[in-house]
Amino acid sequence: MVARMQSRTSASRTGRPRSAEADAAILVATRAALVELGWSGLTLGNVATRAGVAKTTLYRRWAGKNELVVDAVxxxxxxxxxxxxxxxxxxxxxxxxxxxxxxxxxxxxxxxxxxxxxxxxxxxxxxxxxxxxxxxxxxxxxxxxxxxxxxxxxxxxxxxxxxxxxxxxxxxxxxxxxxxxxxxxxxxxxxxxxxxxxxxxxxxxxxxxxxx
Amino acid sequence: MVARMQSRTSASRTGRPRSAEADAAILVATRAALVELGWSGLTLGNVATRAGVAKTTLYRRWAGKNELVVDAVxxxxxxxxxxxxxxxxxxxxxxxxxxxxxxxxxxxxxxxxxxxxxxxxxxxxxxxxxxxxxxxxxxxxxxxxxxxxxxxxxxxxxxxxxxxxxxxxxxxxxxxxxxxxxxxxxxxxxxxxxxxxxxxxxxxxxxxxxxx
DNA sequence: CGCTTTCGCTACGAGCCGTAGCGTAACTGT
DNA sequence: ACAGTTACGCTACGGCTCGTAGCGAAAGCG
CATH class of the missing domain: 1.10.357.10 (Tetracycline Repressor, domain 2)
Structure with missing residues (x-):
């Protein structure tokens, strides 16, 4: 959706690529968590669990709750x-x-x-x-x-x-x-x-x- | 400012009355904390310290962060x-x-x-x-x-x-x-x-x- | 097959939450 | 003056989330 974080240049050259499915699943999970828990009840740990993803993966892609929710919304x-x-x-x-x-x-x-x-x-x-x-x-x-x-x-x-x-x-x-x-x-x-x-x-x- | 919580009837009959100064100090402290820390950084413990009041006093008057900030704003x-x-x-x-x-x-x-x-x-x-x-x-x-x-x-x-x-x-x-x-x-x-x-x-x- | 990056998992100290318990202070009615 | 009642300050607590570190395994590339 938006240029977010990127290791180096436009096409990150080597190494394991980031899972696009995980990206989508995280955003879906974020919206679901917003519906069920609201902003204050939403935690990154909860989102990670919903998305079937480790919490650390979330922190590798987004700086925090704010940025994640902006992208999700x-x-x-x-x-x-x-x-x-x-x-x-x-x-x-x-x-x-x-x-x-x-x-x-x-x-x-x-x-x-x-x-x-x-x-x-x-x-x-x-x-x-x-x-x-x-x-x-x-x-x-x-x-x-x-x-x-x-x-x-x-x-x-x-x-x-x-x-x-x-x-x-x-x-x-x-x-x-x-x-x-x-x-x-x-x-x-x-x-x-x-x-x-x-x-x-x-x-x-x-x-x-x-x-x- | 608003009818908030009240023990019994309009004029609480007996016992030590609630400090009006504390009330005002808490609201002032809440606004100050909003300015310096923002919503997410504001904690009830911090507000209590600023107001020179115990944290428990805050919880006796307001149900939580939301209600307190509404009154303060x-x-x-x-x-x-x-x-x-x-x-x-x-x-x-x-x-x-x-x-x-x-x-x-x-x-x-x-x-x-x-x-x-x-x-x-x-x-x-x-x-x-x-x-x-x-x-x-x-x-x-x-x-x-x-x-x-x-x-x-x-x-x-x-x-x-x-x-x-x-x-x-x-x-x-x-x-x-x-x-x-x-x-x-x-x-x-x-x-x-x-x-x-x-x-x-x-x-x-x-x-x-x-x-x- | 080495190199690199991501992934899942576990564990950790730190901070805040909301409550309970206690002794003390303030105010009221008799 | 004295008991009764309520508010106050203080301390302490279990529970939760935070954000990070460290590890081994997985997934691509030259």
Whole structure:
């Protein structure tokens, strides 16, 4: 999923290769442990046992609990794609529902929040989360915006720096609202909510682009 | 701050009363430990030492780390108030900046996120967070909306259930965007960002209230 | 067949957890 | 003043997880 640790160069030359099956089994076991035990209950020893792997093998590949969980949770976002439903509103609704479906899973909830909490004191961890989780989500905003500009649903960008700020704003508004509703308000992100949200967001963006 | 544990009735009748100074010292020590050690590094033994209190005293008042940190962090939100700056936009900007200032503090970041992660598997903890942290923020949205309706900046509510849904939507959008920008994007919630955000939000709400 | 790296296993000191037990301190009612 | 009740500080404890070290065996490569 991500460049993790590597002995030397891109293809480690000699010696016994690392088991790819073990890698996959560990990530599966990590997600299962997150579901059953939560973040605080998850121990590397437990994960190792579930995966049918020695505890030392875990420590050879990951620096600790934080990094392991980031990789395990990041894989959940692989399925995230930008649909093409014809209109910007429909595209947004589709992505938001996909995103919400992932966030509804218990391993994503406990794992993501906990690792985000740890990242506030660990710059390397924050960077790891950014590249393997956040940026992949952000790209969807970028693509959706470009597609809407081609359709004429959004005005083309003028200044590249203001465009970047707008994308950041949209991203924080979309992802923030979904995360907050799911994890703080603890209420479902269902069709009616998504429609209301999309309506407010798009009207706001259209109005903000036009002169006041 | 919150009804916590109580021996019998409202006024514990007899025996030595609990030290209020100890209570305050413990919460201060908890926040300090969050800043210096983060969530994972915080231990109840350490907090007890900092507060000049025995470890057993901690366990007599709080069930564990989760509950203690909730109370310690909840106190940060006591200062949150709704200013009256004349316009809805200015009121929102004021509240958002206050909220962002609290979230910028390291004890709020690591503490809140971690305890939120734990709350996904603990209904009682989630409820505790809701009453002592979330609802207090939500009330500001309610008050601000009512004030704006008096001013004529927002249409009066028609159906009470749709009004409640709208308030929930606004709350998730505001709090979600601020939290996401602060903790996930790890970028500052400063004046220009708040103005852009408020502009998009208000135009969206105005447009959504009007017929399409 | 040597060389290298990974793997599973065992064992270890260290640290924290949450509780129990004790004697003492503080406050209340008679 | 005195018993009754509750909170406090302190010490000690078994149990658990941590992260590492050391070993022999397995799995590739030249």
């Amino acid at each position: 990041a894989a959940l976002f692989d399925e995230l794609e930008l649909p093409d439903r014809g209109t910007l509103a429909a595209d947004i609704e589709g992505v938001v529902l996909q995103f919400a479906a992932i966030l509804a899973r218990p391993e994503a909830q406990s794992g993501l929040m906990a690792v985000l909490a740890e990242s506030t004191r660990d710059a390397a961890l924050r960077e790891r989360i950014r590249t393997s989780v956040v940026d992949r989500q952000k790209r969807l905003v970028l693509e959706g915006r470009a597609r809407a500009q081609v359709r004429g649903e959004l005005p083309p960008e003028t200044d590249p720096s203001t465009a970047a700020r707008t994308v950041d704003l949209i991203f924080d508004m979309v992802a923030g609202a979904v995360v907050h509703r799911t994890l703080v308000s603890a209420e479902p992100v269902d069709q009616p909510w998504v429609q209301s949200f999309t309506r407010v967001l798009l009207l706001g963006l259209a109005g903000a682009a036009a002169p006041s | 909840a106190a940060l939100f006591d200062e949150l108030e709704l200013p009256d700056r004349g316009t809805l936009a200015a009121d929102i900007e004021g509240v958002v900046l206050q909220f962002a200032a609290i979230l910028a503090r390291p004890e709020a970041q690591s503490g809140l996120m971690a305890v939120l992660a734990e709350s996904t598997r603990d209904a009682a903890l989630r409820e505790r967070i809701r009453t002592s942290v979330v609802d207090r923020q939500k009330r500001l949205v309610l008050e601000g909306r009512a004030r704006a309706q008096v001013r004529g900046e927002l249409p009066p509510e028609t159906d009470p259930s749709t009004a409640a849904r709208t308030v929930d939507l606004i709350f998730d959008m505001v709090a979600g965007a601020v939290v996401h920008r602060t903790l996930v994007s790890a970028e500052p919630v400063d004046q220009p960002w708040v103005q852009s955000f408020t502009r998009v939000l208000l135009l969206g709400l105005a447009g959504a209230a009007a017929p399409s």
